[in-house]
Amino acid sequence: MSATARASDPSTWTDAHLHVWDSARLAPPWLAQAPQLAGKFDLARYVAEGGVRGGLVFVEADVAPADRALEARLFAEWGEASGLPWATVAGVDPAGADVLAEIAAVRGAGGVSGARRVLHAGDVPFTTEAFRVGLHRLGSSRIVFDCCVRWTDLAALEGVVASLGDARFVLDHLGNPPIKAGWASPERVEWQRLVARVASCDRVSVKWSAMFENAGRAMASDEIRPWFEWCLACFGPTRMLWGSNWPVCFAPNSGARLAQWIESCATLAGELGADEQAAILGGNARRIYRVVVEAAASRRR
Numbered sequence: 001m002s003a004t005a006r007a008s009d010p011s012t013w014t015d016a017h018l019h020v021w022d023s024a025r026l027a028p029p030w031l032a033q034a035p036q037l038a039g040k041f042d043l044a045r046y047v048a049e050g051g052v053r054g055g056l057v058f059v060e061a062d063v064a065p066a067d068r069a070l071e072a073r074l075f076a077e078w079g080e081a082s083g084l085p086w087a088t089v090a091g092v093d094p095a096g097a098d099v100l101a102e103i104a105a106v107r108g109a110g111g112v113s114g115a116r117r118v119l120h121a122g123d124v125p126f127t128t129e130a131f132r133v134g135l136h137r138l139g140s141s142r143i144v145f146d147c148c149v150r151w152t153d154l155a156a157l158e159g160v161v162a163s164l165g166d167a168r169f170v171l172d173h174l175g176n177p178p179i180k181a182g183w184a185s186p187e188r189v190e191w192q193r194l195v196a197r198v199a200s201c202d203r204v205s206v207k208w209s210a211m212f213e214n215a216g217r218a219m220a221s222d223e224i225r226p227w228f229e230w231c232l233a234c235f236g237p238t239r240m241l242w243g244s245n246w247p248v249c250f251a252p253n254s255g256a257r258l259a260q261w262i263e264s265c266a267t268l269a270g271e272l273g274a275d276e277q278a279a280i281l282g283g284n285a286r287r288i289y290r291v292v293v294e295a296a297a298s299r300r301r
């Protein structure tokens with residue numbers, strides 16, 4: 001069992017949104033347009049850059065559909081080798097022709113308790129009936145679905161979530177807020193309204209992650225504060241999970257570093273009570289993704 005997470009000791013935190021890959025073994029197609037992220041971004045590199053050690057949730061990296069099961073197997077390999085509690089959010093397309101077969105294929109790797117399909121890359125029809133049916137099947141399989149959407153799509157997401165009473169969701173990256181527009185912008189006001197509406201469904205949690213990516217730069221704790229505090233007020237401390245979004249937010253030559261994100265988050269989380277810190281920085285991720293249970297089950301295979 002992992003130590004209780006506390007803001008003053010990031011080694012106790014669980015990372016609810018970690019990407020790892022070795023492009024020599026499996027390369028997502030989009031790396032062709034992002035050569036700065038090609039190569040080996042593995043756990044050794046993550047730890048060397050200051051990564052946390054309380055637990056890991058590996059998140060799919062939009063690999064080609066035919067490679068999703070291989071990616072899940074690589075996550076299991078790396079998770080087992082880490083000696084840390086871990087779980088996987090695997091690549092699954094809810095609107096796929098045979099979503100049950102997709103679920104079975106990735107679950108065969110072990111440790112899979114979540115699924116994701118990136119929904120902000122182009123025109124993804126995530127409000128279709130086929131997509132809803134797939135989400136229902138994920139929910140029936142006790143697989144949480146990560147919603148990676150643009151903030152402008154939150155109204156549509158609200159309708160999808162509300163129509164599925166047996167499924168649980170995690171909203172990635174605070175709903176990808178319009179940070180570049182600024183806190184004083186009308187876009188921020190609309191984001192706040194939409195986030196609050198999505199949060200009104202108690203089956204949705206939110207990840208505190210990817211703010212550097214949405215800002216296009218590193219952010220100090222005081223800049224992060226209003227966006228974080230709004231989501232905390234909407235979702236509460238039992239439905240918020242901390243994540244790094246490493247290495248996407250911290251690509252070489254980006255000027256942003258994982259240590260900066262951890263330091264800023266530690267400052268804000270340190271203002272909360274001990275129980276809230278424990279939940280946001282680790283307990284919620286372990287509960288929602290069944291991190292410890294799934295890791296132990298995988299070791300018994």
